[in-house]
Amino acid sequence: MGNLDHNQRASFETLLKPHLDRLYRLSFRLAGNQHEAEDLFQDVLTKMFPRLDELIDIEAPGAWLCRVMYNHFIDNRRRYARQRLVAVTEDQLPGKSVEELPGDLDPVADAERLDNIMQLDSALAALSDEHRLVVLLHDSEGYKLQEIQDITGTPVGTLKSRLHRARARLREILVANGTKPTG
Amino acid sequence: MDRKDITDQDYELLELLRDYGDATGPRPAAGFYDRAIARAVQEGSKRQRNRWVMTGFGGAVAAAMALWIVSGVFFTTPTIDDPVIPSVTMALEQPQTLNLVFASAEALEGATMTVVLPEGIEIDGFVGQREITWMTSLNEGRNILPLTLIATSPVGGEVLATLRHEGDDKTFRLQVTVI
Numbered sequence: 001m002g003n004l005d006h007n008q009r010a011s012f013e014t015l016l017k018p019h020l021d022r023l024y025r026l027s028f029r030l031a032g033n034q035h036e037a038e039d040l041f042q043d044v045l046t047k048m049f050p051r052l053d054e055l056i057d058i059e060a061p062g063a064w065l066c067r068v069m070y071n072h073f074i075d076n077r078r079r080y081a082r083q084r085l086v087a088v089t090e091d092q093l094p095g096k097s098v099e100e101l102p103g104d105l106d107p108v109a110d111a112e113r114l115d116n117i118m119q120l121d122s123a124l125a126a127l128s129d130e131h132r133l134v135v136l137l138h139d140s141e142g143y144k145l146q147e148i149q150d151i152t153g154t155p156v157g158t159l160k161s162r163l164h165r166a167r168a169r170l171r172e173i174l175v176a177n178g179t180k181p182t183g
Numbered sequence: 184m185d186r187k188d189i190t191d192q193d194y195e196l197l198e199l200l201r202d203y204g205d206a207t208g209p210r211p212a213a214g215f216y217d218r219a220i221a222r223a224v225q226e227g228s229k230r231q232r233n234r235w236v237m238t239g240f241g242g243a244v245a246a247a248m249a250l251w252i253v254s255g256v257f258f259t260t261p262t263i264d265d266p267v268i269p270s271v272t273m274a275l276e277q278p279q280t281l282n283l284v285f286a287s288a289e290a291l292e293g294a295t296m297t298v299v300l301p302e303g304i305e306i307d308g309f310v311g312q313r314e315i316t317w318m319t320s321l322n323e324g325r326n327i328l329p330l331t332l333i334a335t336s337p338v339g340g341e342v343l344a345t346l347r348h349e350g351d352d353k354t355f356r357l358q359v360t361v362i
Contacts, residue, residue: 028209049227075319140204
């Protein structure tokens with residue numbers, strides 16, 4: 001590797017490092033399983049390297065990177081969806097990670113918590129992609145609606161309405177399943 | 184969100200969703216980030232170099248591109264060069280997904296897609312927006328872009344989809360009739 005490449009790599013790494021965890025979590029919430037999330041994450045990083053000069057000039061690279069990732073996911077949704085249709089096996093479903101949760105409470109509370117989370121996991125799977133994404137980003141990941149608008153381009157009003165409908169649908173499913181959320 | 188803004192039911196659900204976020208938050212394997220950066224640098228450098236030797240978007244590539252608008256079943260429709268503009272009939276307030284199929288002779292990075300909509304036609308999730316632009320890339324071969332349109336008024340009109348890459352562009356037209 002030449003000096004130029006080495007310097008470019010160092011700059012790239014320095015710029016990206018503070019945002020990697022957030023990007024990784026976003027890729028997981030978008031793609032829905034770890035295998036595809038890692039592909040998405042890698043695709044976006046690879047796409048970003050030739051745009052290093054542009055990245056250096058961005059004022060808020062974290063938000064910009066999230067938007068690039070979202071756009072890349074949407075543009076390639078069919079490809080990721082196709083991969084999900086043909087490549088996902090039982091052990092790649094979201095429930096897998098849930099089953100392996102380490103317990104930090106007493107066994108009964110752990111079992112109840114695990115059951116609630118698994119029920120929620122199934123309920124989330126029944127939502128549309130748009131509804132699931134907004135509820136996960138807002139309620140599970142702590143993004144503000146304005147931040148979600150910046151990433152997805154969807155107006156805050158629409159996001160609010162989706163969030164409201166998504167929560168209502170989740171409650172409906174959880175009540176039907178007899179799940180009592182822990183308060 | 185303030186506690187006062189939400190109902191007790193919502194509060195319980197939010198607690199569960201937060202717990203879900205903490206519990207299912209992905210943890211990358213050790214060294215994953217380093218490997219991902221190394222690969223991005225290696226492949227990204229290759230792409231950077233390839234840009235200098237690419238023959239360009241015009242000519243053969245542009246000629247090889249075509250738009251097939253698919254509604255329900257897959258069939259090919261003419262491009263803007265043909266006298267007949269492809270058309271689709273939609274029901275008011277009923278989302279309908281159209282698959283725009285682009286065939287490209289080679290992979291293209293850094294293209295932009297702009298969709299311009301007539302009054303009363305929206306892309307699902309982009310309420311009130313008449314023009315939407317985003318970055319995209321094309322793989323060699325067929326690339327399918329699903330667009331979910333909603334007619335919010337019975338007027339209808341023409342949807343324009345323009346793909347731009349390095350100074351070249353190609354526009355496709357679609358006539359939408361609303362019943």
